[in-house]
Amino acid sequence: MTQSAFDTANHDDYPTRLAAEKWQERKDPVVWGQWTPEAPLTRAQTESFEKNGYLILRDVFTPGEVAALQKESALLRSGDTGIAEDNVITEPGSNEIRTVFRLDEQNALFDRLARDRRIAGAVSFLLDDDVYLHQSRLNYKPGFTGKEFYWHSDFETWHAEDGMPRMRAISASILLTDNDALNGPLMLMPGTHRNFIACAGETPEDNHKTSLKKQEVGVPSHDALTRMAKEHGIDYASGSAGTVVLFDCNTMHGSNGNITPFPRSNAFFVYNAWSNRVVEPFAAKAPRPAFLSSRDPKGPIAIEAGTIG
């Protein structure tokens, strides 16, 4: 275990929240590990992640595991388990639960899921480090009224507002419902992880209080998004429940709203490299609260093999 020795006084490789938007090259590897035949991902999967900035793994979990996770998810969402109010985000204009934060701390089964070798083992290989959970949540996009989530790079926010030094973090989305093109799937722009778009505008105080419902600062301009979409295209993560989507912290992503009757739900874990632990925010007065940005992890997570549920 290495200590984070990042000198915030003298180093900021990704300055952002500037007077004007600015493009720069990524200064970090995408795949930190060295592929060998023993790696938990195939060579093709590893190369695909490196090239596109994401990887869709289908049928990772068995139907029995998926059923157990869905049951637990419904229980958490029902409100019967007494989740503290500050761990919950509701839909704009309603009381329907949109997000449950600190998922691993709320629930033993989801904690076990976060530590599963099929996910965390693959991520740990890609990052070539022990990992801990920077953020952990259950997303619920209801049918009929599910709202959109605008385009953003997670790293831009995590760097600016949480103090994450380097691009050495990977998100995993575990689909708990079948996802197709029409019920607001995760959309990704392949290849956008190779550029960092420093965003225009100073970070307002307590930005996260509004940005979780509708992000205004820390998102690229229409011009930048149009350029990226034309150059790279837009893909989306479809698959049946149990599919896992891994994506790099700097891949541009978002999702449309959902008027179909079919809800979209997923468990979402952000794995950060232990050596990349957060420091002071690079472009905000104070760090975001701990439910968004784990600031003092006890240690790397203990990866576990075997069946869930």
Next chain:
Amino acid sequence: MTQSAFDTANHDDYPTRLAAEKWQERKDPVVWGQWTPEAPLTRAQTESFEKNGYLILRDVFTPGEVAALQKESALLRSGDTGIAEDNVITEPGSNEIRTVFRLDEQNALFDRLARDRRIAGAVSFLLDDDVYLHQSRLNYKPGFTGKEFYWHSDFETWHAEDGMPRMRAISASILLTDNDALNGPLMLMPGTHRNFIACAGETPEDNHKTSLKKQEVGVPSHDALTRMAKEHGIDYASGSAGTVVLFDCNTMHGSNGNITPFPRSNAFFVYNAWSNRVVEPFAAKAPRPAFLSSRDPKGPIAIEAGTIG
């Protein structure tokens, strides 16, 4: 040419805006014409329209025709042509044009498009009658901020608020931009045209003033939509610019919002059978204005063959 002889005092085959939602069987044919080898649609196309309630016709217009229509569409949207304000609907929360009404009256090229044999000829065959334009518009769903359009049957509104007696009208959407699953395409539930869902709730006065931005009355309940979506599934109309989508007046449809940079634009014509001309509204105090519901057509449209532009 037959005169509309519908007796509104004694007949309402589709009562709606009731105390409670109610399902009933459709009482009209879907395809009124008799297919022969000379028909403007193939037998398979005709049967598909009858079964699903819609039909997607690809590559109907040449690239040159599409380019001419796109150019004209941009001109109309720019506002330089001086369209009267009451023919224009803007996006909620912005001044961006969402819809231009009375499209055939605004523009000679789009008038010619509406009368094109490849569209109007096919519709006239399906309805087995001369046709006129009940409504005519240009829809523009901008990139990034295009809003959703909630599920509805057009006929329910046209019957209740415009006084359209029977299900003998067909809409044609002519795509002016490439449409895929992600930029808010038209979604349709195949087979839903065979049931009429009488909606709950009285029609508020001037309902169209808000319903065009966000429809509250005249839409099915979540339960009804869930039942239909589970039974029939949800399809969507994708295709490159120049694709034509024909759909029955009672097919349940809607569209999601669009955060992609790619706008979605289409010309939209509602063809009503000449014998099905509107009478007094069946469930509203006064008919909607003429830009939504042509109330006194001079005569059937003159269908034209040949190249457009």
